Amino acid sequence: MSSVWLRCSLWLSLLLFLPIPFWAFGTGWASVAWLAEISAFTAAVFLIDGGMVATMMAATLVTQTILWAAFLFFASARIVHRLPPSRRTGFVTAAGLALLAVALLLPIYATSFVRDGQPVNLIGLFQ
Amino acid sequence: MNVVFIIRLLLILLLAAAPAAAEPVAVLAPPLVLPSAAAADETEGRCADRNPLRKALFGDLHVHSTLSLDAATQGTRNRPRDAYRFARGEKLGIQPYEGEVALREVQLERPLDFAAVTDHAELFGELHICRTPGAEGYDAIACQIYRRWPRLAFFLINGSLTDGSSFSFCGEKAAICLEAARGPWQETIVAAEEAYDRSPTCSFTSLIAYEWTAAPETNNLHRNVIFGNAQVPNLPISSRDARKVSDLWDALARECDRDTTGCEALIIPHNSNLSGGVMFAETQEDGTAFSSAYARRRAEMEPLVELSQHKGDSECRIGVGTRDEFCDFELLPYGNFGGKFADFQNVAPQEGSFVRNALKKGLLLEKNLGTNPFQMGVISSTDTHLGTPGAVREDKHPGHGGAGEPSSVTMPRGLPDDIDFNPGGLAVVWAEENSRESIFAALRRRETYSTTGPRIKVRLFGGWNYAQDLCGQTDFVARGYAGGVPMGGVLPNPTETTTTSAPRFAIQALRDSAGLETPLERIQIVKGWMDADGELHEEVYDVAGRTDRQATVDSDTCATAGPGANQLCEVWTDPDFDPEQSAFWYARVLENPSCRWQSFICNAAGVDCSDPETIGAGFAPCCDSAFPRTIQERAVTSPIWFVPESTS
Numbered sequence: 194m195s196s197v198w199l200r201c202s203l204w205l206s207l208l209l210f211l212p213i214p215f216w217a218f219g220t221g222w223a224s225v226a227w228l229a230e231i232s233a234f235t236a237a238v239f240l241i242d243g244g245m246v247a248t249m250m251a252a253t254l255v256t257q258t259i260l261w262a263a264f265l266f267f268a269s270a271r272i273v274h275r276l277p278p279s280r281r282t283g284f285v286t287a288a289g290l291a292l293l294a295v296a297l298l299l300p301i302y303a304t305s306f307v308r309d310g311q312p313v314n315l316i317g318l319f320q
Numbered sequence: 321m322n323v324v325f326i327i328r329l330l331l332i333l334l335l336a337a338a339p340a341a342a343e344p345v346a347v348l349a350p351p352l353v354l355p356s357a358a359a360a361d362e363t364e365g366r367c368a369d370r371n372p373l374r375k376a377l378f379g380d381l382h383v384h385s386t387l388s389l390d391a392a393t394q395g396t397r398n399r400p401r402d403a404y405r406f407a408r409g410e411k412l413g414i415q416p417y418e419g420e421v422a423l424r425e426v427q428l429e430r431p432l433d434f435a436a437v438t439d440h441a442e443l444f445g446e447l448h449i450c451r452t453p454g455a456e457g458y459d460a461i462a463c464q465i466y467r468r469w470p471r472l473a474f475f476l477i478n479g480s481l482t483d484g485s486s487f488s489f490c491g492e493k494a495a496i497c498l499e500a501a502r503g504p505w506q507e508t509i510v511a512a513e514e515a516y517d518r519s520p521t522c523s524f525t526s527l528i529a530y531e532w533t534a535a536p537e538t539n540n541l542h543r544n545v546i547f548g549n550a551q552v553p554n555l556p557i558s559s560r561d562a563r564k565v566s567d568l569w570d571a572l573a574r575e576c577d578r579d580t581t582g583c584e585a586l587i588i589p590h591n592s593n594l595s596g597g598v599m600f601a602e603t604q605e606d607g608t609a610f611s612s613a614y615a616r617r618r619a620e621m622e623p624l625v626e627l628s629q630h631k632g633d634s635e636c637r638i639g640v641g642t643r644d645e646f647c648d649f650e651l652l653p654y655g656n657f658g659g660k661f662a663d664f665q666n667v668a669p670q671e672g673s674f675v676r677n678a679l680k681k682g683l684l685l686e687k688n689l690g691t692n693p694f695q696m697g698v699i700s701s702t703d704t705h706l707g708t709p710g711a712v713r714e715d716k717h718p719g720h721g722g723a724g725e726p727s728s729v730t731m732p733r734g735l736p737d738d739i740d741f742n743p744g745g746l747a748v749v750w751a752e753e754n755s756r757e758s759i760f761a762a763l764r765r766r767e768t769y770s771t772t773g774p775r776i777k778v779r780l781f782g783g784w785n786y787a788q789d790l791c792g793q794t795d796f797v798a799r800g801y802a803g804g805v806p807m808g809g810v811l812p813n814p815t816e817t818t819t820t821s822a823p824r825f826a827i828q829a830l831r832d833s834a835g836l837e838t839p840l841e842r843i844q845i846v847k848g849w850m851d852a853d854g855e856l857h858e859e860v861y862d863v864a865g866r867t868d869r870q871a872t873v874d875s876d877t878c879a880t881a882g883p884g885a886n887q888l889c890e891v892w893t894d895p896d897f898d899p900e901q902s903a904f905w906y907a908r909v910l911e912n913p914s915c916r917w918q919s920f921i922c923n924a925a926g927v928d929c930s931d932p933e934t935i936g937a938g939f940a941p942c943c944d945s946a947f948p949r950t951i952q953e954r955a956v957t958s959p960i961w962f963v964p965e966s967t968s
Contacts, residue, residue: 217472217475218475218661218662219661231469231472234461234464234465234468234469234472235465235472235476237461238461238462238465238476241460241461241487241488242462242480242485242486242487242488243485244479244480244483244485245479245482245483245485246475246476246478246479246480246482246483247476247479247480247485249479250475250476250479305471305726306469306471306472307469307471308729308730309471309726309727309728309729309730310726311730311733
C-alpha cells in the first residue's frame, strides 16, 4: 500500500474514532466525524436561516472541526513518515482496528448533546 | 459507516446550499372547541367560603410544559393538562422515560390554590411542526436537529429568540408557524378551562397565560402575560410579533381590550437578575429618557414582578446598591443568560437587575414624571420546565429543567439540577375567594407576596392610627383594612384626624401551618426613600423575632435546633419618617436556617467533601463552596408606598 493510502487510512481512523475535546456551550469529547456531522447541520441552519446564535455556533463548530481534521491529517502524515516502510501497513491496520475496538467497546465519548452527557461508545454517539 | 456518513454529509451540504422555500400557509391544527363551562357566568361571589377579609391563596404563575421548546428538548412530556393535574394534587410522572413509562414520580403534599401554565409563545408553531410528521417543515434541518440532538436544538432554536430571527420553514412572515401555533395555544386555553373549578367549592383556579420571551444580546427581558378570564387573543403576542416591551404593551392594549372584548391581562417580568441591568434600566428601550406616557403604561401593564424562582433571586444583591446581609440569597454567579454558558458573554451584576433598586429608582422617576413606573408588587413562582407547578420543597427537589440539568433520557447522575439553581417559590395573593376574578383583582391591586417555598402567611398593613396593641386584638385583620392599606397599597397623606406623626405598620406572620417547615426567626421592614436632594436610600429594620442567631442547622444531617416562633406580630412605627420624603416599606419574614436542596441529596449519597472517594459522578457540586449548604427561606411582601402631597 502506498504511503499516501496509509496516511489517509490512519487519518480516517483518527477522524472516525479518536475522541477529541471540543467546546460548544460546554465541553465534550467526541470524534471529529461526529463533530463534523453536527457542524454540517448547524452550518446548514446558519446558511438557510441565519441568526446570531446559529452563526456563532456554526462558526465555533466548523472551526473546531477543520482545526482538528487538519491537526489529525498532519499527525497521521508524521506518524506514517516516522515508521519504517516495512511496518507501516501493519501499524496502520492495527491502530485502526484497535481504535475501532475501543470505540465500540468503551464509553469514551461524552457530550451534553448525546444522552444527557453520559459517557457513550461509538454507536451511542451516532445514535 | 464511513460511506453512509460521507453521503449524509454531502446531502446536508447540498441541502444547506438550497434556497429557502416559501410555501403557502398550511393549516395544521384546527382550533379546538372550548368546554361549555367557558361560557358560564363567572361572577365573583359564587364560592361557598368567600371571606371579605381575604385569605391567602398559594399558587404558581410560572410553569412550562412540553409545549415550550426548552422543556421539550429536555424530555418533558407533560402537557398543560398534566401540569394542572399536578397542581391539584395528583401524582405525575417526569422524565426520563422508558418507552411510555416515566422513571420518576412527583406529587405535592398540598395542592396549590391556583396556577398558570406559561409556555414560551415564540416557538409554539415551530415546535408543533417539528413534532408533527407530515407537517410542512417537518423535514427542515432545524427540525431534524430538534429530533436528533435536542440539546443542540435547545441552544440553536432557542437562540433564535435572542435576535428575533425566524426559520425559513415558517414561510413568508412566519405565516406557517403562526398558523401552527394555534394548536398549542388552544391546548393551553382548553387545559386551563378544564382545570378551573367553577363549582361553589372553588378548590382550584387556573389562569390562561403564556410567556413573552425576548432576550436581546442574551439579556433576559422575559415576561409572563396573565389573563383574567377566558376572553383571550386568538394567538399569544410573542416577541416575534412584539420585539420590544412597549410593543407588547401596545399589542395587548389593542388585542386585549377590556371594554370591547372583556379581555383583561397583566404582565409579570421575571429574572431581572439575568437581565444585564436592562430590566430596570433608567431609559426606555430606545435609549431615551423615560417619558410620562411610558412610565404610566409600564405601571399600568406591569403591576407585579417575580422576585424569586428556579433561576435565582432578584430582590437585591450585596454590593449592587445595598449592604443588606440577607441579600446573600440564591444569587447567580453571572448577570445574563449568556454568562451561564459562556464567560465571554457574561456581564457583571448591575443595579438595574434588582427589584429593590428599581423600587428606589421609581421614587425618583415619580418625582420627575408624575408616575412611578416601578410601583410593583411581588410574587414568586417556580419556572418549572417539567410541568410541576408548586414543586418547591428543598428536600424533594427533582430539578426544574429549563436552563438547568437535562435528564431527558437518563436518570440524573448526582444532583438533578445545576447547583446555581433552586426549587423556586410561590405566588401568594390575598383574595376574597378562589376564583379568577378575585385572584386577578388581587394581582392587579398588588395585594400579593412572595415565598421561597414555605407557605408562610404574612399580613402587612400601613396606616396612621393603628393602636399599638393591635396584635392582641381578635379583629386584627378587620382593623388593619379599616385603618389603612394592605400590602401593595399607597398610604394616603396624613389628615387632621391622624393621631401619629409617622406611619405605623401592622405586620403579622404565621409559620407554615402544616408544620413542614422551620420556625420563624424574625420580621424585617425594608424601607427605601428619597431625600430632598433626590438621593435614594434604604434601611433594614428588625421589628419582631430574634436577631441573636441562636437557631442553627447542621448541614451534614439537616437537623435544626434553637429557638424560633410559630407566629410573630408587631405594630411598628417608622422612627425616621419624614413627611416630605417619598418612601416605600415592605416586610421580609425570615425562617430559621435550614438546608439548601443539594444538602439533602449530597447527605443521602454519603458525600464527604474531605474524602474525595465519597464524591461520586455528578456530586462534585456538593463541595462547591460558592454555593451555601444552608439557607434562610423567606417571605417578602409587596411594598406600601407613600408619596408626599407636594410630589403627588
